[in-house]
Every structure is written in C-alpha cells, then in structure tokens.
Amino acid sequence: MTATDPALTALSQGWCALSLLHGRIEAHIERALQAGHGLSVREYSLLDVLSRQHDGEGGHLQMKQVADAVVLSQSATTRLVTRLEDRGLLQRYLCPTDRRGIYTNVSEAGLALLEEARPTNQAALREALDTAAEDPELAPLVRAVEELRVPA
Template sequence: MTATDPSLTALADGWCALSLLHGRIESHLERALQRHGLSPREYSLLDVLSRQHDGPGGHLQMKQVAEAVVLSQSATTRLVTRLEDRGLLSRYLCPTDRRGIYTDVSGSGLALLTEARPTHEAALREALDDASRDPRLEPLVRVVESARTAAA
C-alpha cells in the first residue's frame, strides 16, 4: 500500500469529515450553552448523571463518568470538581467499596439541565441542519439522525 492508495485516501477523507462535523456541532453547542453558563462537556456530564436511577448502583463511579463523557480520568476529575464547586453535583464514597467514588447530579444541577436542555436540542438540530447542506457532511448527518431514530 502506498500513501496514495484510494482506500487509505477514502478512510482519511471520512475521518476528516467526521472530525469536521464534530467540530461544527461542538462550536455551535458551545455558543448556545454559554447563556446557561455551561460548556458542552459540562452539559453532557450533567445529562449522563441525570439519567441514573436512585438506589444501590444507580449512580456512576468516576471511571464510568470518564467513559460516558469521553474524557481521561484526570480531566473528568477536574470537570467534576468544577461542577461540584458550583453546587451542580456531588461526590460520595461507595457504601460497599470505600475505594469507589460515586457522582450524582444535585437539585440545582437538575434545574440547570432542565433549563438548558431545550437550548441544547435546538442548537444540535440547527448544527445538523447546517451540516446537512455540506455534501461532505450530509451522509454523516443521515447516520446521526438514523441512530437517533433507531434509539427512539
């Protein structure tokens, strides 16, 4: 295989398109969520935590949080600390394993998430609509939308 192999070029082009779509969506969400004082990562973390149920094992350990928001454990810890300092979430020791730390969204965090959710949804829809007009991104938008439809 050479650097000009068509299969490698297509793979690189696909990766570039995916990266471009992600960047456009992320910057669109960043601007929209600013009015709520949230970054897309902060919103994502609150959203993930809000979907957990009460009771034993119903909250996420820090490692699970890191996987859910696609950050390193150290970056996740910094993010959780920022949101904890703002009173939007809390951490507590796992009752059955003192080494484990759980994270849970607070009432204030839920209220902010509820307020920000329509903004997030509208910004995401607008970003996908804009991206669908770009021939390089339109097939990826269709994939995102079909995944959303399949999950519903």
C-alpha cells in the same frame, strides 16, 4: 497499500469529514450553552450522564465509567466534577458498601440547570445538523447521524 492508494485516500477523507462534522456541531452547541446557561458542552454532558443514574443494581457510576461516558480522561473528569461541585451543581458521597468508592450525584440546582439547558442543547444540535446537511460532503454523515438508533 501506498499513501496514494484510493482506498486509503477515501478512508482519510471520510475521517476528515466526520471530524469536521463533530467539530462544527460541538462548537455550535458550545456557543449556545455558554451564552444561554454558562455551561460548556463537557459540563452539560457530565450533568446529563450523572442525571441518568438510578438506585437500582449498577445504577451509580464510578469515576472511570463517568470518564468513559463523557469521553475524557479520569483526571480531566475529576477536575470537571470538582468545578461543578464548587458551583453547587454536583455532590460527592462515599459508596455505602465500599468506603473506597466515591460517587457523584447531580444536586437540585444542577438538575434545574440541566432541564433549563436541555432545550437549548437540542435546538443547537438540530441547527448544527441542518447547516451541515447543506454541505454535500457532510450531508451523508448528517443522514447517518439522524438515522442512528442507539439501543436502550
């Protein structure tokens, strides 16, 4: 396979289109969340992931699991948690069964901000997808995103 191989070129073009779609969507949501709620996309994602924890078996996430869920390194996730904790949006506590483990919960203020920001996030996502769907290069990817069903 050479650099000019049509299959490699198509793969590269597909990857570039996917990257472009992601960048446009994230930038649009970022502007909306910052303007309306003072949150970044990463902050919103972290609050959203942590708000889905529960008291059942495996219901609380360790920092590595949180980092994987928000697609950040563990150190970047820890810094993000610290920033949101300093703002009163998160609370850390020791795991009751393993004193080495530290968990994080969303505070009442964090839950209120998340619920306030959720419609903004959804509207910005819809707007970004609708705009991207007008681009013939991105339209097939938009359709794929809209048809995607993640198992619960």
